[in-house]
């Protein structure tokens with residue numbers, strides 16, 4: 428092939444590509460894949476941020492955000508939490524459960540007997556709870572929102588950090604959590620949740 432005809436071939440090919448692209452963009456079926464909504468937020472907790480506190484009720488801005496995110500679950504919420512003694516979170520979980528959201532909880536086997544733990548109550552209401560008797564702590568503190576549904580109209584979220592769901596952690600300690608829709612991170616935490624879910628036992632069957 429001579430240089431001239433080679434150049435001609437290239438030009439012809441390029442023009443055809445451009446023309447077909449133009450036709451496709453003009454008349455071709457438009458794919459309507461919406462980019463998923465991105466959510467990234469860090470929440471910092473400390474006593475200084477606690478606006479109001481009495482024995483039973485506490486208010487703080489980061490807590491409002493946390494409740495907001497938990498309450499945004501539409502289909503599933505998977506919780507892996509060392510301790511859960513906060514009443515507002517207990518109420519939100521019950522509301523979600525009664526709305527039909529599939530709630531699953533993994534807890535530390537010893538900590539669910541901690542004073543004020545709501546885990547047994549949640550379990551008695553019908554929420555599946557699993558644990559593992561072990562000398563090692565189930566020390567994770569994370570939660571997945573809508574990460575276990577086939578429905579694609581949701582934004583799966585990961586909430587993870589140092590925070591126990593206890594009043595001491597929420598309204599006393601310096602604690603942090605991140606809330607993120609970053610798909611790789613959500614996926615990795617989801618894999619860990621599913622791995623533990625298979626490995627751990629329903630608490631009703633093991634006491």
Ligand SMILES: *[C@@H]1O[C@H](CO)[C@@H](O)[C@H](O)[C@H]1NC(C)=O
Pocket residue numbers: 494495498519
């Ligand atoms: C949770 O969301 C529902 C709407 O889905 C709303 O009616 C309710 O007030 C919210 N609860 C809290 C505590 O934010």
Ligand SMILES: *[C@@H]1O[C@H](CO)[C@@H](O)[C@H](O)[C@H]1NC(C)=O
Pocket residue numbers: 509510541589590591593595596
């Ligand atoms: C979580 O809470 C428990 C019970 O209050 C406490 O013993 C533990 O140290 C806390 N862990 C973290 C990492 O906050």
